[in-house]
Amino acid sequence: MGLERRDALVCRELNNQTKRESATRAAQGKKQLARLLEFTLNGRDRADAVADNVLLLDYLREKVGLTGTKTGCDGGECGACTVLIDDKPVLSCLTLAATVQGRRIDTIESLGADGQLSAVQRGFHEKLGSQCG
Numbered sequence: 001m002g003l004e005r006r007d008a009l010v011c012r013e014l015n016n017q018t019k020r021e022s023a024t025r026a027a028q029g030k031k032q033l034a035r036l037l038e039f040t041l042n043g044r045d046r047a048d049a050v051a052d053n054v055l056l057l058d059y060l061r062e063k064v065g066l067t068g069t070k071t072g073c074d075g076g077e078c079g080a081c082t083v084l085i086d087d088k089p090v091l092s093c094l095t096l097a098a099t100v101q102g103r104r105i106d107t108i109e110s111l112g113a114d115g116q117l118s119a120v121q122r123g124f125h126e127k128l129g130s131q132c133g
């Protein structure tokens, strides 16, 4: 994805700083600035108020409850947080949720159908790859 190790380390620090600031604001009872996002998530239209500084990874896991998108290195190195945005793989730990306006996001949860695992999900399950993206 064209990221150098130095870039990943900078992104990790920015992620951590964003999380610290969000926790501080929440502890102080301050509201986050939010915007209404409309996008498609796993084939369904969705509209949600999302704070400007929320990472897509945190939004998917904590607000939507799609925990198939994993937190690994939290800094752009491992790929465990990969989702598809308009069919292109993106590291959700380096992507602000606010950038998905009007786009289509697919997570690992979109792959199965009718209660059956997809070939990709079955492969991860059989190889104990639960922490991989």
Ligand code: FES
Residues within 6 Å of the ligand: 070, 071, 072, 073, 074, 075, 076, 077, 078, 079, 080, 081, 082, 091, 092, 093, 094
């Ligand atoms: S690249 Fe490791 S969690 Fe995103």
